């Protein structure tokens with residue numbers, strides 16, 4: 001412990017966070033974000049209190065209006081269900097900041113910042129052992145346990161880890177905006193497959209209808225692959241459980257987030273999707289997939305930590321040097337590390 005400031009016992013933080021203390025919640029989240037055995041104890045303690053929140057992922061190409069939309073969804077929920085608390089987790093791998101300061105400035109969430117029923121957290125890759133996806137799901141669990149009823153996760157739809165983060169949600173909204181060129185950005189980014197609801201934001205702009213048409217065309221072509229995309233090792237990719245007639249087809253909803261328009265239709269589509277999940281085997285399938293991803297993530301982190309502890313950081317560093325110098329290949333190096341001592 002080179003740190004001069006002594007860390008509070010994590011159990012104290014858990015207790016106070018569960019009692020509604022926001023400062024403790026904030027600190028607990030930082031500890032959980034950093035990962036490791038210290039946070040596992042805490043997560044294990046709070047786990048029985050999780051599973052109550054509705055979790056919505058909001059993803060899409062940069063600049064499509066995700067943050068604006070998330071802010072509007074939060075406002076909408078606070079207005080219509082004032083007894084429901086809202087947690088917002090913005091994942092921004094490119095941001096060197098975290099803790100919510102930037103987010104509050106950058107997006108139109110000022111209306112929310114004085115609301116005690118809203119908790120906003122911005123996450124960055126910095127310092128999260130085991131990756132952003134692991135850190136994000138753990139932070140979501142903390143919010144869930146602490147009584148946040150609706151949790152919104154914003155990720156930029158680019159890259160596998162963002163996709164993995166989005167798919168831990170109950171419902172994934174993929175945001176599209178017209179006027180970013182002819183192409184539908186979500187197709188380019190490969191995130192259309194994970195959409196439960198498609199949102200065409202910036203509907204005040206030209207080209208809305210052609211974007212909608214393009215999305216419909218894509219849905220006609222492509223939904224058969226849905227549900228088969230898990231890249232993990234613990235659970236083999238599963239065949240879609242529903243026949244095509246009863247399979248969920250993502251509805252397409254127009255919004256003008258900047259003016260708070262269309263949010264009610266968007267949320268109605270989210271409700272429909274959640275009703276579908278409750279009523280169809282797809283919902284259970286999804287829960288199992290999520291459980292597999294969770295277990296796999298924790299195991300990866302645990303095994304890697306255990307290995308590091310047994311072989312020592314020095315040996316790992318040397319292996320890295322040798323691979324970089326091409327005096328050994330990564331496969332042989334891994335074999336040797338795994339066989340140590």
Ligand SMILES: Nc1nc2c(ncn2[C@@H]2O[C@H](COP(=O)(O)OP(=O)(O)OP(=O)(O)O)[C@@H](O)[C@H]2O)c(=O)[nH]1
Nearest residue numbers: 061062063064065066067068201202203256257258
């Ligand atoms: N015309 C128009 N502009 C919008 C709308 N919604 C958001 N914007 C604007 O689009 C810009 C980007 O909005 P953000 O909400 O930051 O978009 P984002 O997808 O979160 O962006 P990144 O997180 O950087 O990927 C801002 O200037 C918004 O004010 C809309 O419905 N219509």
Ligand SMILES: [Mg+2]
Nearest residue numbers: 066067068154
């Ligand atoms: Mg944003």
